[in-house]
Amino acid sequence: xxxxxxxxxxxxxxxxxxxxxxxxxxxxxxxxxxxxxxxxxxxxxxxxxxxxxxxxxxxxxxxxxxxxxxxxxxxxxxxxxxxxxxxxxxxxxxxxxxxxxxxxxxxxxxxxxxxxxxxxxxxxxxxxxxxxxxxxxxxxxxxxxxxxxxxxxxxxxxxxxxxxxxxxxxxxxxxxxxxxxxxxxxxxxxxxxxxxxxxxxxxxxxxxxxxxxxxxxxxxxxxxxxxxxxxxxxxxxxxxxxxxxxxxxxxxxxxxxxxxxxxxxxxxxxxxxxxxxxxxxxxxxxxxxxxxxxxxxxxxxxxxxxxxxxxxxxxxxxxxxxxxxxxxxxxxxxxxxxxxxxxxxxxxxxxxxxxxxxxxxxxxxxxxxxxxxxxxxxxxxxxxx
Numbered sequence: 001x002x003x004x005x006x007x008x009x010x011x012x013x014x015x016x017x018x019x020x021x022x023x024x025x026x027x028x029x030x031x032x033x034x035x036x037x038x039x040x041x042x043x044x045x046x047x048x049x050x051x052x053x054x055x056x057x058x059x060x061x062x063x064x065x066x067x068x069x070x071x072x073x074x075x076x077x078x079x080x081x082x083x084x085x086x087x088x089x090x091x092x093x094x095x096x097x098x099x100x101x102x103x104x105x106x107x108x109x110x111x112x113x114x115x116x117x118x119x120x121x122x123x124x125x126x127x128x129x130x131x132x133x134x135x136x137x138x139x140x141x142x143x144x145x146x147x148x149x150x151x152x153x154x155x156x157x158x159x160x161x162x163x164x165x166x167x168x169x170x171x172x173x174x175x176x177x178x179x180x181x182x183x184x185x186x187x188x189x190x191x192x193x194x195x196x197x198x199x200x201x202x203x204x205x206x207x208x209x210x211x212x213x214x215x216x217x218x219x220x221x222x223x224x225x226x227x228x229x230x231x232x233x234x235x236x237x238x239x240x241x242x243x244x245x246x247x248x249x250x251x252x253x254x255x256x257x258x259x260x261x262x263x264x265x266x267x268x269x270x271x272x273x274x275x276x277x278x279x280x281x282x283x284x285x286x287x288x289x290x291x292x293x294x295x296x297x298x299x300x301x302x303x304x305x306x307x308x309x310x311x312x313x314x315x316x317x318x319x320x321x322x323x324x325x326x327x328x329x330x331x332x333x334x335x336x337x338x339x340x341x342x343x344x345x346x347x348x349x350x351x352x353x354x355x356x357x358x359x360x361x362x363x364x365x366x367x368x369x370x371x372x373x374x375x376x377x378x379x380x381x382x383x384x385x
Contacts, residue, residue: 119143
């Protein structure tokens with residue numbers, strides 16, 4: 001432990017951002033802008049999402065207007081798109097690990113505040129669709145309740161004041177650069193969970209940068225640790241994906257000596273965007289061959305400069321021949337670790353084999369083995385949830 005860390009006061013309260021941190025709102029924002037900009041003969045570029053993430057609604061509107069040279073004021077733009085957003089909030093999903101975090105903090109009596117650049121009424125509407133959230137926050141602060149929104153420290157200082165906790169004893173969890181800047185300006189510890197892909201390197205001011213809320217280690221901040229990991233794995237709400245096996249880039253078998261079965265992500269990009277990149281495991285079904293243990297990675301495709309994720313399952317069984325074109329059904333039941341960079345090919349291969357051992361062992365545990373008999377794995381045609 002560093003001297004600087006040991007001299008800090010203990011964290012006694014947690015302040016959470018909402019959009020992008022607890023709620024997967026970036027997809028909704030992109031969908032609305034994509035539809036609305038057509039009215040002005042423009043095409044929304046999803047790669048520019050990072051330019052508006054974390055800004056106040058007015059600042060975000062001004063940024064879009066400037067970028068796309070729209071002939072209206074920010075206020076007029078918001079008046080046009082706000083009704084479109086209102087219809088979408090009911091469809092906004094919680095980020096993986098968000099319910100787990102909120103329930104854990106509430107269960108341990110840790111005071112939690114919600115601090116967002118969105119207007120207070122907007123926040124109330126969004127969280128009303130998520131059971132137990134409203135009761136979990138002892139304090140909610142909206143952007144319309146302070147003089148200046150993030151990156152100013154106002155929202156976080158107001159949240160600490162209402163919690164009656166010294167700002168230096170608060171931990172902020174944020175997904176955006178303005179939010180991280182605001183938290184540090186308020187004198188708080190900040191964990192960044194970047195919601196925009198491939199932007200993590202920009203978050204140098206944060207005390208820690210993590211891939212997703214699943215990777216949060218609260219004990220680092222003197223808060224009660226999660227107790228739900230089982231033998232190096234984290235149970236997750238199972239999800240299903242299926243389709244024909246396709247030829248990938250050949251990296252798995254040729255470069256790594258690990259034969260992965262590539263699934264076409266056509267029609268699944270929304271589903272994959274909901275899940276953090278990383279290493280997962282579960283069961284794989286080839287309806288003509290049976291059910292097998294499986295470890296897999298979800299990650300960014302280096303061949304495209306967009307938000308395309310690939311999914312590469314490794315069926316833990318020796319097959320005598322390829323099964324290109326065959327239907328493959330997966331049930332993903334647990335999480336092992338975030339995606340990581342490795343200094344060498346050898347260290348990557350060593351880690352992949354470690355992941356395999358962890359998955360092999362974990363899938364014998366009843367918590368995970370019970371899914372082996374799920375009818376989805378052997379059903380002839382794919383359907384998923």
